[in-house]
Each structure stands twice: as C-alpha cells, then as structure tokens.
Amino acid sequence: MKILAISGSLRASSSNTAILMAVRELAPSSSEIKLFDGLDLLPHFNPDRETESIPSLEYFREEIKKCDAVLICSPEYAHGIPGTLKNALDWVVGSGELIGKPIGIINATPMYEGRNFAQESLVEILQTMSAVVLPENTLAITKVKSKLDSDGKVIDLKLAQELTNLIISLIKLVK
16 A cells, blocks of 8 residues: 655645654554655646656656555645645646545644634645545644654654544545
8 A cells, every 4th residue: 555645844844744754653564655755846837838748747746646545734824725735736637646546634733723724725626636535534633733742753642543543544445
C-alpha cells in the first residue's frame, strides 16, 4: 500500500509536515507513506503549459500515479488553502491523476475550534476533481502546537488515535 503524503505548508518547522511524519510512524507496517517535497518547485499554473515537459511537474504527476492513495495535511491561510497547494492541484485537473484516487485530508491549525474553511474548500476542490473523499477520511486538528513536542512528535494520545484511525480508514477504502 503506497500513500503519497503532501504537506500544504512550505515552512521548515511546519506542524502540518510534522503531523504527516507522525502518521508515517503510526501507520501499519504494510503501508509505505512517502512525503512529497516538491510543491515549491512547481511553476505557476498555466493551461498553455500543461503539455510541456516540466521536470518538477512530471515528477509530481508520476508520484500521484504510483500511489494507491493521497494524504494531504494543510494549514488554513485567510480561510483557504495555501496557494502552493492549490497550484499543485490545478496542475493535475486536466491530466486526471486524482480521478478515482482515495484521499485523506487533515487540516492542522494553531487556532481555536470553529469552522474549517480550508478543509471544506479542499474537500470541494478534490471532489470536483473526481477524487474519492469520505468524511471518515478527514480530520481537523485545532491547537496543533499544543499536541506536538518541540521535535514535532505527537504527544496527545487522543490525536495519535485519531491519526491512526484515519490512516486505517484510508487503507480500507483503497482495499
């Protein structure tokens, strides 16, 4: 079982990336979770360039093709997903790598509990792209920094269980 993990944050000490690293540790040994690290290398989306040979784009598309599922962990910026994540998704609308692909979504924010605009937006975008997004494969994490130690490890037992449940649910969806 191959899962491509994509962090919507480019920050070096990103809580979102830390959450994906934690999921990799919590996942069953029968699964392989690969962290994609090239969002910042993708050019700005331009439909006129969709058929061009762009190495960073070819790599991104190939990584999606090779995986059985995708797990995205994204922060919320101004009630939306980060531009770099939306840009990456725009590049695979026309080429169709996410059509029928099972997707897990985690929204990690240091803020208070409330509405998760970014998560709602990401679900809408991915469903419009014909990806498979089910409610049990989504998770909103508030006050994320209080649930991680200084090394980015999950110290909140409830969160660890929720992450485990999410990845197991995503794996079951694939099977």
